[in-house]
Amino acid sequence: MSKSDPNPYSLPPDLPVPQDDGACAHLPDRVVPDIMLTATEGEQWNLAHIAQARAVVYVYPATGVPGKDPIPDWDAIPGAPGCTLQSLGFRDHYPEFQELGYPVFGISGQRSEEQAEFKHRTLLPLVLLSDPQFQLRDRLGLPTFQAHGKEFYKRLVLVLRAGKIHRVFYPVFPPDQCAAMVLARLKETS
Numbered sequence: 001m002s003k004s005d006p007n008p009y010s011l012p013p014d015l016p017v018p019q020d021d022g023a024c025a026h027l028p029d030r031v032v033p034d035i036m037l038t039a040t041e042g043e044q045w046n047l048a049h050i051a052q053a054r055a056v057v058y059v060y061p062a063t064g065v066p067g068k069d070p071i072p073d074w075d076a077i078p079g080a081p082g083c084t085l086q087s088l089g090f091r092d093h094y095p096e097f098q099e100l101g102y103p104v105f106g107i108s109g110q111r112s113e114e115q116a117e118f119k120h121r122t123l124l125p126l127v128l129l130s131d132p133q134f135q136l137r138d139r140l141g142l143p144t145f146q147a148h149g150k151e152f153y154k155r156l157v158l159v160l161r162a163g164k165i166h167r168v169f170y171p172v173f174p175p176d177q178c179a180a181m182v183l184a185r186l187k188e189t190s
Helices: 083-099 112-122 135-140 175-189
Strands: 036-039 044-046 054-059 104-108 127-130 144-147 150-153 156-161 164-169
Touching: 054 083, 054 175, 083 104, 083 112, 083 175, 104 150, 112 127, 156 175, 164 175
Parallel strands: 054 104, 104 127
Antiparallel strands: 036 044, 036 127, 054 156, 144 150, 156 164
């Protein structure tokens, strides 16, 4: 790996901090719509059904794909780097989320085949859902950004309860501490 290539297992020393642009202020108390998303195992999941009980959904831009060149200057985009570390945090804290009764789901705009490779490589126990048509952007107004002609979701976390968005974590920083921060807040309010 060259010095200019991002290392998905560490954060760059000069990681840019994303600013709260208000892009998620409209989300608390919104009803979660019927949106069908494909999981890494190929099955379809309805986001509205996931939200009926309670769940944690972390939304991330994209993870690196072996053999595929990274997006140029990815580490310079506020909120872009750190998807692997964010996911590993949810993997490592997964049993604690389960104990609190919160299944964990990850969502990105990547194809499910890319997500499946990532899930297998990192031993993620949770479900990753693919939204390459950006239905969550269109139906809920989730924020996105453009990089080198491609669209990506901005990093955020939704806590779902009783069919609605109960709480939103946005912006998420630093990404490697995301799962621990969400878990701490859930423990405070449970």
